[in-house]
Each structure stands twice: as structure tokens, then as C-alpha cells.
Amino acid sequence: MTNTNPLWKVLLLAGALIIGLIFALPNIFGSDPAVQVSSSDGVLSDGVKNRVKTALSQAGFTDLEFREENNRLLALFANEDDQLKGRDAIREVTDAGVTNVALNLVSASPAWLRSFAEPMYLGLDLRGGVHFLMDVDMDAAIASSEQRYVSDWKRVVRSEKIRGTNIQYRDDKIQARFRGAEDRDRMMQIFSNSAPELFFTPRDEGEFFFVDAALSESAEREERTAALQQNIITLRNRINELGVAEPVIQQQGLDRIVVQLPGVQDPAKARDILGATATLEYRLVYGSEPDWASAANGGPIPTDARLYKRRGSGAPVLLQREIIVTGDQIKGASAGIDQQSGGPAVFVNLDGVGARNMLEVTQENVGNPMAVVYIEKKKFTNLVDGVEVEETRDIEEVISVATINDVLSHRFQTTGLTATEAADISLLLRSGALKAPIQIVEERTVGPNLGKANIRQGFMAAIVGLAVVVVFMALYYRVFGLIAGAALIINVVLIIAVLSAPGLQATLTLPGIAGIVLTTGMAVDANVLIFERIREELKAGAAVQTAINAGYDKAFVTIADANITTLIAAVVLFSMGTGSIKGFAITLCIGILTSMFTAIFGSRVIVNALFGNRRLSTLPI
């Protein structure tokens, strides 16, 4: 008998190899550091493009490659130092908040290749960057949205001229107290008409008539989804301001968010800004100096007032419990200099609701003082019965108290912060407040140097491993060993091609490289099994061509069985694993599948081509 290749088999192998080589090719060209300029409203104007190009040539970069794609302008630099200089030059001529300037890595392949093939996407442990897992405090989000009804209702009750009522938020529900059952029932009707998402429970207690309200189950569920989505939007805005290209921001489970920032140069800044909860709040001042002092000294605090401290001096001040404008009603902010004092100031832009409230309140209160409260969440530890208990508390400081001279509505300014604080808080206000407080529960930061070292070492291990196996196989199985080596090299090319394949673009991590190295060791197993079978058949006296055929045939089932079980372990690893471990599972899975193709099919085609159609009495095996 002879072992000949049908044409389609040769074409399939050649085709796979050629396509594999093409898709693996961008990895040889690698990536160049680039600065990416895009507009937050999607369309980048020619004016901005020209300004960027002029600024760069003035900064001494005369010979840059520019690319325009997907409404972004990319400027490619020779090295990372230039990239940083270039970014700073661009930042000087563009508006923060309107134009996003970010560092990026882009394919260095020629344009024809770039149009359909990209290099492998490197994980954070190889590229450097930050990974955060954040817990979203949903209970706080629910509480704060329920709290919002309190001031609305107070206004309604006042306009309805019902006396002796008290509305407050306590024990996770809104509690409204009335003197008479009739008032209670009427207001309950009004409230429930205006807020069908609430669930109302009337309750009588002594001489008072209460109605308790809380979000209904479905409304609470919606609120949770909305809070999470809002947080994701806010985080995305903040990350855009930070200048990170291709960030990953995803929901994980019901109340967690994953944020991955590849290639971040200053992880500390990223951590500060992402986790920041600072916001501003505007309230009317309550009473006057003597009231504040007595409240601070243990005197009674009126029910519709709250005690605050002034920043710096720590002096007490009473503010109205009712909030005029909260941080999430601020839609724009920028830092600047106050014309009168020359100190740092934040210029604030309100949204419709905020502006209406501000207008209403300031109209009624010209000549009265208004306060700006700076709020930041901080964690504290308390000793409760000898056990450390963690607690998140709002640090609330009054940063300024000023008399309302004019009616305010959309735009006004706030002073009382340092220059850095003013810059940071305007970034935070601009990108929107976090609807629910977040807490970083997992962080993995890898510096760019370590990432490069990881690539170098992983690459070295892979090359040495591959070389040693190929040499061993050649020594042990001679020509057949070389064929196995060729199959192994094709296998690695195919793994890299699949990893780089557009649409799939799996992420390569350090454990992922380890997975490729491990597969090279295990992939030859299929060839070892086949070759040992062929040897056995030869020893048993079979003719050369029969032995080749039987070797491949008999080994096939074994190889399939053995690989499928490894695949089961790899799939489990993929579904349970996180981050870089997933990278290992992916390369292991891909490696197993491609190795079945190259080690069985690929090596057979080569063996057939070399030995299949000849009369041989021995084989170089």
C-alpha cells in the first residue's frame, strides 16, 4: 500500500499555515507608543486636529506618523519618553473635558496588514497597568435615593399648609408624621400619586398618625441597576479624563465593577481619582453664631438643622437639613481663579433640576448666608468589645459660607479649596458623582518595567523550551522527530494566530505564556504516541507503509481521549478563573485544539509527502 495525500489535505495544511503566519505577523512588527486624541462628543474637529499637529511640530516632533481612524487622531512616537512629552504638548492646546488625550499602544504593522490583523492583546501583567475590583454599596444608594423624597415632601406639606408634621428618613424608610388621620390619608394619596414607585404603610402611634414609605421591591431592583450603570458611566468619564486608552469597565455579578486600565503610567493617581468620593453640596445656613455655639456645646439641635464644622478652624455651624443642590445635580465644573480674591475657585454648572432649586431658594433668601459642604467618604476602625469593626463615614466640612447677593441658577463659583483640590473636585464633578459609594476590594497593579521583564522572561522560557524539545525529538526520532518539531513550530504559530485573530482577540498574560510553553511540551505527546505505535508495528513485522497507517490510526483514539480530559480541566479553569488565570486556561485550550490538528493531521501530511509513496524497507524513526 501507499500513503498518499489527497490534494485537499495538502491545501488545508498549507492554507492553515499561510493564514496562521499572516495573523501572527503583526506580533513581529510589535507596537509603537502613541498619543490618542478623541472628542468626548464623538466627532473630532479639523481645528483640534490642526492645533494638535502644530503643537507637536512646535515641540520639536517634526517627523511624526499620524493616523486617523474611528474619529480619533493617533500620533505615533519612537519611544515612551517622547510619547509623554508629546502628550503634555497636546494637553496644553486642548480643553480638558472636551478633548480626551490618552496614551496608547498601536500596531506598528504596515497599513495593508493593519487593516485586518492586529497584534495579540497583552494582559496587564505584561503591559503594565491597573486592575480594580470594586464593591458598590447598594444599600447606601437605595438610602440616598429614598432620602431625596424627604425634602420634596416637606415642600409639598408646607404648600398644603398642614401644620405639626414631621418628615424624616429613619430605619431605612421615609417616615412622615401627622397630627390628624385625615391629613395623613390625604397626603398619603398625594404622595402615592406623585411617587408610584414607593410602597406606603400607614401606622398609628399614640396621638400621631404616621405613614412609612420605602421603594417597592421592583423599584428597588431598578434603582440598583440604575445605580450600577450610573457608577459605570461615572467611572468611564473619570477614566477618560485620566487619559487611558482602551479601558475595560464591566459589571461583575450584581454589585461589583471591574476596571482595568492598561498602560497606566501613574497608578497612584488613577487609584486616587477612581476611588474618590469627594463631592459638593449646597445648603442654607441655619440660625446664627450663638445657636451654633450652643449646639456645639451639647445644646439642642433643631430637627431641621445639622451641625457641621468649618474647614481649618473647626468652628461649628448649623446648616439646614434640607439640601439645595447635591453633587449629582452638578453637570459641569472647571477649576480657575476667583476674580475677587485671586484664590482658587471651582466654576460650577447645574443641571435643570438643580438650577430650578437653586433659583427658587436663592430668590427667597437674598441676603441670607449659604454654605458649601465638601463631602468625602473615609473608612474608620472602631474598637467594639475588643473587636475591630470597619465603618465608612462621611467627612463633611463646610468650605465656605457666603451671603447670597444675587439670584443664582445655572452657573456660579465656589471658593475655599486649595488649587489641587479645586482641580480634582472639578474633574470629579465634571465626570459625575458616584451614585453609590464604591470600595476597592481587589487591586492588582503592575508597573511598566515589570511588565516588560515578564514579557522578556516568558518569551525566553518559550523559545528555550521549544528549542530543547525540537532538538530532543530530532535526536530520538531522527527525521520523524524533525517532522514532529516542524508540527510543533506550526502549532505555536497557530496558537499565536488564534490569539491575535480579530474578533477573538484573547488576552495574553504571563500564565498564558506558561500555558503555551506547557502545550509545547505536551503537544509532542501525540507524535510520541504515533511514532511509538509505528515502531511497534515495524517490530511486529508490518510493512513500512502499513506501519505508518496503523500507527496513525491506532493512536488517534488514545490521543483524542487524553486531550479531551485535559480540555475538561482547562474549561473548568476558564469558567472559574479570574484575570491572568483565565489567560492560562485560554492558551491551554487553544493549544490542545491546534496541537490535535498539527500533531496528527499536519505531521501525517508531511510524513506522507516524504515517505508515503516510496518503496522503503526501513524508516528513519
Place this chain on the structure above:
Amino acid sequence: MRQIIQDSNIDFMGRKRLAWIVSGVLITIAILAILIRGLNLGVDFTGGYTIQAAYEEAPDLNLVRSTLTEAGFEEAVVQNFGSSTEVLIRMAPQPGASSVQVSNEVEAALQPSSEKAITMQRVEFVGPQVGEELREKGGMAILLALVGIIIYIWFRFEKKFSVGSVAALVHDVILTVGVFALFQVEFDLTILAAILAVIGYSLNDTIVVFDRIRENFRKMRSGTPAQVMNTSINQTLSRTLITSLTTLLVLLSLFIFGGKIINGFALALIIGVIVGTYSSIFVASTAVLALGISKEDLMPVEKEGADLETIP
């Protein structure tokens, strides 16, 4: 034809007792090590911080320690990592401070302790709750893999083989984890991934042997089950050794060149491959024999009712 072993004819099954004693002793040591010394769990599972900082010149570790103590991190464990200029700091979660604050404070504290600037290479923080989740998920992953594999082998082979292969897998996992407990090598997520890969590899090996056993049971007219199994193992022996060798070669390359971060991972796989090779012969096969495997168990199943269909 080069050969590692010339046509071997080793009586593996006759050494069943010896193999079981060796495995029994090793497993006892491993379990004792796990129970008494415990695993040196990494921050992935305990929660806490791993901070790697690069100095331009080798720093005095005692100085680094005292600097950290002064900064309020009394329990920080400081050691070199890979080279004398790289320092690894490990700490429990700091109640009352966010990971942002802690890493910034550590960086600020270390910076003046040396004339030269330091670079923060890596900051890993895992909250206590996440650590617990990762622990649960990890255990779950190993269980799930084992169950999936039992089902597959049962379906493809037969119950006794399924039991035998799982006995070998449990054996391999315990021994590998035992080495990590005995020598207190840090056990983190990558090691867990390596153990799952070991399960895959060890099984790969076992299946090749099982496949041949099944084939020979069907083919050989004479011979006791022990003889059939001996022949099968001898026939596959050179393949078993060569594949283990090539896999060990690449793993050694990974261990030597892959960098410190991947060291534990490579180590776990090296141990796993050695143990897995041994167990596919001495644990999986001997267990199948002890369970009383016979020719009848492995005859191709005739379709019940195949005859009935022909009756009109």
C-alpha cells in the same frame, strides 16, 4: 532506532504492594504536612497586600523593615524577590485604610530610606472577602474538574477505570499540595491553576495506559488480568517516559528562565508531572486491578434489542 528502554518486561503489578506502601507513606507525610504545617497561603486567598519595589542598589532589608515599622506597618514581612535589588513586602489587610492609602503610604515611607529612588513594580491587594471567595471558588474548581473527568472516563471506559483514574488524581493533588505545605512555598492562584493543569496532565498519562489495557484485554486470548496489564504498561512505557521528559524539559525552561513570578507555578507542574507519571502506572492501574477488572468488563457492549428490530 534510539530507545530509552529496550523491550521492557517489568512486572509492575507484582510490585503493587510496594507501590502502595510507597504511596501510602508519601500521602501520609503530605497530609501531615498539610495538617500540621498548613499551607503558606498567598494574599490571593488570605486577603492582604503584596508590594514589590525595585531599588537601584541592594537595600538593607532590616532598614526597610524598621522604616515600615515606623510608618505603622508592624507586621510587614520583607524579603528579597528574585534579586537583591527587588524587595517584596507582604502585609495583612490594614483595617481602616483603603488599598490606595496603604500603597501610597508604603511608597512614601520607603522612598527616603534609601538615597536612590525606588520604583513600585507591583501592588496586589485582595480584600478579606474576595480572598474567601477565591478560596471557595478554587476548591470548587478542583472538585468540578474531578467530577467532570469521572463522568467522562465512566462514559468512555468503565466504572473501575473511572475509580482508578480518580484515585490517581487525588493521589497527585495531595502529593503536590503536600510539597507546598512541607516546604512552605507560597500557595497562590497560579499554583491552583497549575494543580488543575496537573490533573489534566496526569489524566492524559493515565488514559494512554488505560487505552492500551482495554485494547489488550480485547485482543489477548490468554493471560491473567495482571499479565495483560503488565504487557500494556510495558508497551506504553517508553511513550510515558518520553512525554514526561519533554514536558519536564519545557517546565524546567519555564522554571529557570520564566522569572520569579512564575516559579511556583512551574514547580507545581514539575512535581505534578513526576508524580502523575508514577501514579498512572502504580496507582491508577493497580487500583483498577484491585477492583477486579476482567475481560468481560471491557468487551464492546452489544446493542440490546439490535436483534429485536429485525423481527417484523
